[in-house]
Amino acid sequence: MxxxxxxxxxxxxxxxxxxxxxxxxxxxxxxxxxxxxxxxxxxxxxxxxxxxxxxxxxxxxxxRDTLPLVPKPGDIVTVKISRVAQTAAHALIMCVGRQALSTEFKGVIRQQDVRSTEIDRVVIYDCFRPGDIVRAEVVSLGDARSYYLSTAKNELGVVYAKSATAGAAMVPTSWVTMQCPDTQAVEKRKVAKLESLVSA
CATH class of the missing domain: 2.40.50.100 (RNA polymerase II/Efflux pump adaptor protein, barrel-sandwich hybrid domain)
Known part of the structure; x- marks a missing residue:
């Protein structure tokens, strides 16, 4: 930045x-x-x-009278996944809480911060895809360009995703899957716990 x-x-x-x-x-x-x-x-x-x-x-x-909002550790942020690598998902932070940011900040969800259990078995591509909207927590300022983010809590994870086949908004079906309503195709994700989420 x-x-x-x-x-x-x-x-x-x-x-x-x-x-x-x-x-x-x-x-x-x-x-x-x-x-x-x-x-x-x-x-x-x-x-x-x-x-x-x-x-x-x-x-x-x-x-002139708007002070820039800056994410800080402990904040819950909404991010858009921009790139998925083998060990981390890269994202753009769009909101802190419910307030939209006027400045672009980058974030990284590392493999060890995706979930709280079976960390060594996490496959990033099975948790996030480019374009996904994710609710995450700011862990720390990772380096000069990116914040470290975590989705380890149940209420954190993917809140909106489009299917790879039809481009339709998918529906959560479990903690780890979402389904396309058009094609019924199921895709893996690290899904955020929602009140309407079907118990798995």
Whole structure:
């Protein structure tokens, strides 16, 4: 997370082109331009370098009277899984509690933090897939770019996922499976405990 710019802007100011920047909080896109939708401070967020396709910097405008919300250990956060590796799932933190973030933070759910039992038998791809929405707890600030997250508690885990076959929102059927309502296909997940969840 790097704020490369923090200049004051007004509603309607053109901040850059969509060829150069991605749109973040406090802006909208029109005719190929990223335009401020609030009065505040322009901030350019440069993505961390990864071994994938280069990503564009993201333009945000933060309201003058809004202090940025920062996740801290113990917070329950909502994240979107961005990448799944053999030993960890990488995610973008979208909300702290019920409050949406105006700044992008990255998180990592390590293999040992997925669940509280049979940790050595955890297969990350059987627990999370890219695009899944997950409720997790902030464990600590892992490094300069990512928070360590945990889904070890029963009420933490996947709360929304689309099926790989039909793209439909799946329904939890147990603690470790979700089912596509269209194709009836079952996929493995680390499912968050919900009141409506069928007991397994």
């Amino acid at each position: 790097s704020a490369a710019d923090a200049q004051g802007v007004c509603v309607g100011d053109r901040l850059g082109t969509t060829d150069t920047y991605a749109a973040g909080e406090g802006v909208f896109v029109r005719d190929g331009f990223v335009i401020a939708s609030v009065v505040g401070f322009k901030r350019v967020e440069v993505p961390a370098a990864a071994g994938e396709l280069p990503q564009k910097p993201t333009l945000h405008v933060a309201s």
